[in-house]
Amino acid sequence: DIQMTQSPSTLSASVGDRVTITCRASQSISSWLAWYQQKPGKAPKLLIYKASRLESGVPSRFSGSGSGTEFTLTISSLQPDDFATYYCQHYNSYPYTFGQGTKVDIK
Amino acid sequence: QVHLVESGGGVVQPGRSLRLSCAASGFTFSNYGMHWVRQAPGKGLEWVAVISYDGSNKYYVDSVKGRFSISRDNSKNTLYLQVSSLRTEDTAVYYCARDMEMVTITGPDYWGQGTLVTVSS
Numbered sequence: 431d432i433q434m435t436q437s438p439s440t441l442s443a444s445v446g447d448r449v450t451i452t453c454r455a456s457q458s459i460s461s462w463l464a465w466y467q468q469k470p471g472k473a474p475k476l477l478i479y480k481a482s483r484l485e486s487g488v489p490s491r492f493s494g495s496g497s498g499t500e501f502t503l504t505i506s507s508l509q510p511d512d513f514a515t516y517y518c519q520h521y522n523s524y525p526y527t528f529g530q531g532t533k534v535d536i537k
Numbered sequence: 538q539v540h541l542v543e544s545g546g547g548v549v550q551p552g553r554s555l556r557l558s559c560a561a562s563g564f565t566f567s568n569y570g571m572h573w574v575r576q577a578p579g580k581g582l583e584w585v586a587v588i589s590y591d592g593s594n595k596y597y598v599d600s601v602k603g604r605f606s607i608s609r610d611n612s613k614n615t616l617y618l619q620v621s622s623l624r625t626e627d628t629a630v631y632y633c634a635r636d637m638e639m640v641t642i643t644g645p646d647y648w649g650q651g652t653l654v655t656v657s658s
Contacts, residue, residue, distance in 0.1 A: 464637075464644045464645075473648035473650055474582065476646045485646070517582055519582070519644055519645075521642075521644035524587075525584055525596070525599065526587075526644065527584060529581075531582070
């Protein structure tokens with residue numbers, strides 16, 4: 431199985447900050463990676479797919495990059511609505527696996 | 538718009554079974570693969586299973602193989618997850634989710650609100 435490792439596990443930031451979350455795969459997954467945002471008590475929301483493609487309706491301050499084994503999610507200017515937990519997930523081969531999550535909270 | 542509503546969760550004793558359902562609307566259900574993903578209380582997301590658009594292909598995470606069965610009824614726009622031989626570690630919110638592509642299987646895009654399964658004696 432492919433293991434997905436996110437860093438950091440928790441990130442404290444302020445509104446307006448540039449935030450970067452890293453996701454590493456235990457083997458190459460090409461660009462078969464998605465990023466999700468989840469708020470407490472809510473379902474996850476797709477932000478980015480195929481490593482760098484922005485889902486329709488997602489603000490352009492979110493961007494994704496990477497291929498192979500190393501990927502990043504960047505929020506260019508953190509907004510109050512962005513405080514949440516973020517997960518990466520690969521869909522290269524079964525079983526699909528998620529990273530352990532990165533909680534972005536208020537500094 | 539895409540709408541997914543899970544049901545069938547509840548409190549169940551270890552070793553017992555449940556059938557979870559997911560009613561879909563707002564899209565052509567028979568064109569999309571569908572996923573189940575679960576989240577234990579206070580924990581991260583775990584992908585559980587996927588079924589192809591026509592039900593011909595099914596894949597599971599190892600921890601549920603032989604105990605869980607994913608199926609669908611395209612005439613009823615409904616996805617199912619039969620969960621059997623339940624263990625305390627199966628306690629979680631179970632989400633159904635649509636695949637982001639038609640016909641092929643990739644990853645989930647739209648998600649339901651989830652149904653809670655609690656396994657406890």
